[in-house]
Amino acid sequence: MPYLKERIRSFKYAFSGLKHLVVGEPNARIHLVAALLAVLLGFYLELDRTEWLWILLSIVLVITTEAINASIEALADAITEEYDEKIKIAKDLAAAATLIVAIFSLVVALFIFVPKLLV
Numbered sequence: 001m002p003y004l005k006e007r008i009r010s011f012k013y014a015f016s017g018l019k020h021l022v023v024g025e026p027n028a029r030i031h032l033v034a035a036l037l038a039v040l041l042g043f044y045l046e047l048d049r050t051e052w053l054w055i056l057l058s059i060v061l062v063i064t065t066e067a068i069n070a071s072i073e074a075l076a077d078a079i080t081e082e083y084d085e086k087i088k089i090a091k092d093l094a095a096a097a098t099l100i101v102a103i104f105s106l107v108v109a110l111f112i113f114v115p116k117l118l119v
Contacts, residue, residue, distance in 0.1 A: 058105035
């Protein structure tokens with residue numbers, strides 16, 4: 001039974017992290033709104049299975065990298081409030097990862113949605 005309690009507790013921590021991501025991270029909210037719009041547009045345009053997989057993969061990648069970026073920022077801020085070049089680089093790299101995935105997701109959306117909207 002202790003194992004089961006530990007597993008349940010780990011889910012509570014994960015959901016707490018999701019709550020913080022949605023409530024405490026403005027960029028995550030922007031990504032979630034974009035994801036909602038993509039899903040609504042996907043239903044409207046009746047995407048096929050492969051198109052849905054690309055859209056959902058894009059959404060998951062953006063939200064995941066935003067969560068990793070936010071965790072790196074929080075950890076870096078907890079280490080020191082003073083300027084540190086190495087911490088700046090770590091934070092910039094985490095932000096760059098999110099930007100790269102967001103650009104990828106935009107390209108995926110353009111490939112899928114634009115041809116359907118132009119018909």
